[in-house]
Amino acid sequence: MVSPKTKKLLMKAAFYAAVIVVMLPTVFVFYWMVTLSLKPQVDATAYPPSFFWFSVTFKGYVDVFAKNPFLLYTWNSLVVATGCTLLALIIGLPCAYSIAHWRQSGLALVVLAARIIPGISYLIPWYILFRNLKMVDTYLALILTHLVVGLPIVIWVMIGFFEDIPPELREAAMIDGCNDYGAFLRVAVPLVKPGVVATGILSFIFSWNNFLFSVILAGRNTRTLPIAVFNMIGYEEINWGPLAAAATLITLPVVILTLVIQRHIVAGLTFGAVKG
Amino acid sequence: MAEQSSAARPVSEVGTGGAGLWFSRFTHQNARFIFPAPAIIAVAVIIVYPVIYTGWMSLQEWFASSLTLPKFIGVANYEKILTGDPRFREAFFRTIWFTLVAVSIETALGVGMALLFNREFWGRGLVRTLSILPMMATPTAISLVFVMMYHPTLGVMNYLVSLLGLSPFKWTYSSASALYAIALVDVWEWTPLITLIALAGLAALPKEPYESAKIDGATPFQCFYLITLPLLRPTLVVAILFRAIDALKTFDIIFVMTQGGPSNASETINILLFNQAFSYFNMGYASSMAVALFAIVMGASLILMKVRRVGW
Numbered sequence: 002m003v004s005p006k007t008k009k010l011l012m013k014a015a016f017y018a019a020v021i022v023v024m025l026p027t028v029f030v031f032y033w034m035v036t037l038s039l040k041p042q043v044d045a046t047a048y049p050p051s052f053f054w055f056s057v058t059f060k061g062y063v064d065v066f067a068k069n070p071f072l073l074y075t076w077n078s079l080v081v082a083t084g085c086t087l088l089a090l091i092i093g094l095p096c097a098y099s100i101a102h103w104r105q106s107g108l109a110l111v112v113l114a115a116r117i118i119p120g121i122s123y124l125i126p127w128y129i130l131f132r133n134l135k136m137v138d139t140y141l142a143l144i145l146t147h148l149v150v151g152l153p154i155v156i157w158v159m160i161g162f163f164e165d166i167p168p169e170l171r172e173a174a175m176i177d178g179c180n181d182y183g184a185f186l187r188v189a190v191p192l193v194k195p196g197v198v199a200t201g202i203l204s205f206i207f208s209w210n211n212f213l214f215s216v217i218l219a220g221r222n223t224r225t226l227p228i229a230v231f232n233m234i235g236y237e238e239i240n241w242g243p244l245a246a247a248a249t250l251i252t253l254p255v256v257i258l259t260l261v262i263q264r265h266i267v268a269g270l271t272f273g274a275v276k277g
Numbered sequence: 278m279a280e281q282s283s284a285a286r287p288v289s290e291v292g293t294g295g296a297g298l299w300f301s302r303f304t305h306q307n308a309r310f311i312f313p314a315p316a317i318i319a320v321a322v323i324i325v326y327p328v329i330y331t332g333w334m335s336l337q338e339w340f341a342s343s344l345t346l347p348k349f350i351g352v353a354n355y356e357k358i359l360t361g362d363p364r365f366r367e368a369f370f371r372t373i374w375f376t377l378v379a380v381s382i383e384t385a386l387g388v389g390m391a392l393l394f395n396r397e398f399w400g401r402g403l404v405r406t407l408s409i410l411p412m413m414a415t416p417t418a419i420s421l422v423f424v425m426m427y428h429p430t431l432g433v434m435n436y437l438v439s440l441l442g443l444s445p446f447k448w449t450y451s452s453a454s455a456l457y458a459i460a461l462v463d464v465w466e467w468t469p470l471i472t473l474i475a476l477a478g479l480a481a482l483p484k485e486p487y488e489s490a491k492i493d494g495a496t497p498f499q500c501f502y503l504i505t506l507p508l509l510r511p512t513l514v515v516a517i518l519f520r521a522i523d524a525l526k527t528f529d530i531i532f533v534m535t536q537g538g539p540s541n542a543s544e545t546i547n548i549l550l551f552n553q554a555f556s557y558f559n560m561g562y563a564s565s566m567a568v569a570l571f572a573i574v575m576g577a578s579l580i581l582m583k584v585r586r587v588g589w
Contacts, residue, residue, distance in 0.1 A: 016393075020404065023390050026465060027407050031414075033433060034422045046431045096316035103309045108317070115324050117574055119526045121547055122567035125334065125554050126327035129341065149323055156316065181308035210415045212529045217555055227417035231533055234421065241425050248418035259413040266409050267473045271519055 034252070037245035038062065045241040061242030065250065068243070074229040075250075080140055081215075081225055082208040085147035089204045090197065093155030098185055100156070101163035102171075109160065115153045116272060120213050123149060128217055138220025146214045151204035157272040158203065158265070162196035163189060199265035202258045209255060226251045335565035342558040354565035364541070365549065365566065372545040372573070375456055376524040379463040384517055386464070387471025388509075392501070394472070395479045408469035416466070420533035423462050424449070427534075449534050452542030459543055462530050467523075471516045478512030479505070514585040518578060525574050546570045 036055070037045055044055035065071050100109050127146055128137070136142045166189055174184040190197070212227045219225055224232075230247045259266065304311055335354055339347035358365050394404060411419070426434045427448035435445040448458040486504045495503070528547045531537065537544035537552065546566060554563035 016398070019393055020398075020400070023393065024404060024407055027411055027469070030419070030422055030426075030465065031410065033426060034418070037422075037425060048431060049436050050433045092315035092319055096313040099309060099312035105309070105313065108313055111320060111325075112316075115320070117522055117571075117578060118324070118328060119547065119567060119570045119574060121526075121528070121551060121554075122331045122564075122571055123324065123327040125560055125564055125567065126330035127323075128555070129330075129560065132341075145323055148319060152316065152319060180305055181312070182304075185312070206413055210413075210417070212417050212532070213551075216532075227415060227529075230417055230421060234424065234533070244421055244425065248415075248421045251415045251418045255413055255415055256410060259409055260406065263406055263409050266413065267470070267477065270412060270470060271474065271515065 031252075034245055034248050037241055038249045040242065042240065042242060045245075058242070061244075061246035062250075064240075064243040065246045069229065069233070071229070071247070071250075074224055074226050077140075077219070077223050078209055078225040078227075081143045081147060081223070082205045084140065084144040085151045085208040086201050086204045088144060089148055089151035089155045090201055093152050093200075094159060094190065094197070095185065097156045097159035098163050098189055101160045109157070112153045112156050113272065115149060116157075120149065124214060124217055127214075131218060137218055138223050140223055142218050143215060143223055143225070146218060147208040147211055149214075150207045150211060153272070154203050154207060154269055155200045158200045158269050159193065159196055161268065162193040166192050196265075199262040200269070202262045203265070203269040206255050206258055209251075331564045331567050334561055335568050337561040337564075339561045340558050341560050347561065350561070354562050355569075357562065358565055358569055364544075365546070365569075367541070368544050368546045368549040369573075371456065371543070372525060372547070372570075375460055375463075375527065375545060376521055376577075378457065379460040379467075379524050380517060380520045382460070382464050383468045383471050383520060384513065386468045387516070388475050388513070390468070390472040391475035391479055392505075394476060405473070408472060411466045412470055414466075416529040417533050419466065420462065420530045423458075423530075424534055427458055449543070450539065452539045455535050455539060455543040459527075459531055459534060462534070463524060463527060466530075467520060470520065471513075474512060474516040475509065478509050481512075482508050511585055514581055518581045521577050521581060522574055525570070525577060546573070 036052075038061045039057045039059070040051070040055050041058045041060065044051050047055075096108070099105060123146070127142075131137045131139075131142045170188055170192070171184050174188045179187060209225075210227065211225075212231070215225045215228050216231070219228055226247075230244075230251060233244060233247060334347070336349060336351060337347035338350045338353070339345075394401065426432045427450070429435060429445065429447050429450050432448070434448060438445055446454055446458075449455045482505065486508075487500060490500050490504060526547060527545065528551070531543055531545060531548055532551070535543045537548040547570065550563050550566035550570065553559045553566065
């Protein structure tokens with residue numbers, strides 16, 4: 002017979018075994034991405050695959066930069082994601098404040114609709130418009146279109162933050178001689194700074210990850226990282242080192258930023274419907 | 278008269294000063310419209326205008342590659358979608374099937390994992406952090422990794438499958454399995470969302486029903502089926518709603534991994550319409566498909582929102 006103590010220990014071991022088993026696929030894909038990027042060609046395509054023992058090489062990373070203008074693509078992604086995020090914050094924050102403060106729920110619904118409408122239904126008119134204006138392959142076209150992803154996130158997540166500010170604080174600011182604009186800039190925004198950082202990062206990541214809009218509207222000069230990597234697939238079919246290296250390089254900033262704001266991710270992904 | 282009234286005014290209101298005061302009074306009284314104004318303008322330009330334009334374009338016949346102007350053809354594009362285009366019909370059922378398969382697996386796994394994680398244990402924070410990463414990682418990069426893992430002869434997936442004693446698959450390289458291989462990527466990416474939402478829901482459940490059920494001698498399974506699941510339903514519906522909306526619109530992972538192939542086996546409405554618009558430049562017909570896809574997504578949302586209110 003097993004003693005109650007042993008039984009408890011066994012239960013605990015079984016529990017942790019279960020946790021490891023369910024988390025294994027998540028970890029494995031990232032592990033495989035990073036190890037493939039460090040393997041020489043022989044090890045990358047070895048069968049059976051080498052899981053732990055392989056010689057490490059940085060040739061994949063060197064190739065990515067040597068054979069592609071990867072720095073330009075990184076710069077493009079940075080410019081577009083930063084531009085989109087700043088613009089989304091500048092016009093989204095006052096709007097979120099206004100929705101929270103004056104209860105403009107109709108406006109909130111319009112913004113929510115942007116989350117439901119398939120992105121591709123914006124893309125056809127944009128393409129025709131930007132083509133006529135000779136604006137395809139410009140940062141401005143990419144920043145404006147990425148705003149469709151960034152702006153709703155900023156507005157919806159920030160509504161929750163602004164609603165959490167006690168109304169007395171705003172009243173106190175008004176008595177001290179602030180008008181609505183002063184109350185917004187000097188009282189409300191400083192109070193929701195953590196939210197601004199979180200939504201800013203969320204908007205940055207969604208713009209950084211965007212594929213659909215950039216694949217049509219980015220050209221030779223403004224090509225962003227996801228498009229660059231997609232174009233590498235064709236002629237690098239079996240040369241896996243650089244492919245995995247490029248995938249790792251794109252994912253790394255996202256992982257770091259995600260870790261910074263992990264408490265707010267679920268709220269961001271569900272438009273504030275679920276507080277993680 | 279004019280002289281008199283201007284003399285009666287304070288100095289500051291004369292000339293530009295007057296306009297300045299009027300302006301500050303105006304901005305003060307209309308703050309509730311001025312605050313959201315930039316966002317409203319942005320939404321009008323980048324969201325409302327394109328949507329209306331797409332609706333209008335769906336009534337035209339126009340190839341963006343040709344020099345002829347759009348020709349108004351009424352609802353002919355919609356007639357073609359509904360009756361005359363077997364490829365659209367296949368893409369429609371494929372989209373629905375993909376969504377059903379992916380979202381139901383995600384829901385089952387996600388709830389299961391939430392039940393497993395719904396306790397205090399060492400490493401809970403780490404599990405949470407790891408769960409977030411697949412959702413945020415760049416889909417293009419993840420698709421690329423899966424392209425390499427799915428390779429029929431050199432990929433690691435077939436090795437793992439062989440360890441389980443199964444015969445190898447062709448994954449995205451065969452029309453029989455491509456859609457499921459892509460659904461598996463979606464499951465990998467998005468099961469954590471259901472888990473995290475369900476965990477938030479579980480944390481908010483009341484304790485009393487479980488205590489009285491325990492006194493009544495209910496088994497753990499009965500507790501789950503008769504208490505947890507009904508109480509969790511509103512939360513789960515929200516989670517499924519978000520997943521269904523996005524799964525119907527899935528684009529990145531399909532386009533990067535198969536571009537709808539092999540032989541259209543993974544061509545969902547989104548992929549079909551993207552190719553109509555940007556490979557064939559058939560803008561009118563593609564626009565009508567975009568409207569149809571929007572209608573499908575809206576329909577699914579409304580059905581799910583209704584499920585939230587009525588019983589199972």
